[in-house]
Amino acid sequence: MIRFLRREDGLVTLEFALVAPLLAVLLAGMLSFGWIYGISSSLQRLSADAARASLVGANQSERLALAAAAVSTGVASFPLVRPAKLTAQVAAVTAPMAGVRVTLTYDMTGSQVSGMTRLWGWTGTSITRGAYVAW
Numbered sequence: 001m002i003r004f005l006r007r008e009d010g011l012v013t014l015e016f017a018l019v020a021p022l023l024a025v026l027l028a029g030m031l032s033f034g035w036i037y038g039i040s041s042s043l044q045r046l047s048a049d050a051a052r053a054s055l056v057g058a059n060q061s062e063r064l065a066l067a068a069a070a071v072s073t074g075v076a077s078f079p080l081v082r083p084a085k086l087t088a089q090v091a092a093v094t095a096p097m098a099g100v101r102v103t104l105t106y107d108m109t110g111s112q113v114s115g116m117t118r119l120w121g122w123t124g125t126s127i128t129r130g131a132y133v134a135w
Contacts, residue, residue: 032116035080036127039106042078043086043129047102049074050090051133054100063135064090067102081106099134 053070057063071088075081085107093101106127108114117123 032113035113043104047131050102051131097134101132103130
């Protein structure tokens with residue numbers, strides 16, 4: 001019996017079995033956070049690019065059309081963003097200065113990371129980012 005208790009065969013396997021679930025949860029959390037951060041960063045850049053694209057318009061209606069077109073054509077250059085889940089709002093703003101505001105909302109329901117985000121407490125169903133430029 002004493003010889004059995006002193007044996008260390010299989011100790012590494014036991015230690016791995018104790019640590020592996022923690023490492024898997026940590027990896028899943030990092031992947032889901034990175035995915036959401038990537039989508040958020042893409043939305044911010046896309047909204048800023050669309051707002052800047054509106055500056056070349058001659059009047060307000062042309063500026064709004066240019067911003068909307070920039071969103072619809074620019075979304076193809078962001079691989080994490082699915083166009084079907086993206087909602088864009090382009091609006092003219094009068095106060096404090098005349099300009100255009102581009103607001104993008106991305107629906108996260110049913111995405112690759114929707115199940116993993118519960119691991120670190122994010123319960124959101126959408127990501128919203130926006131940009132404003134005065135003319």
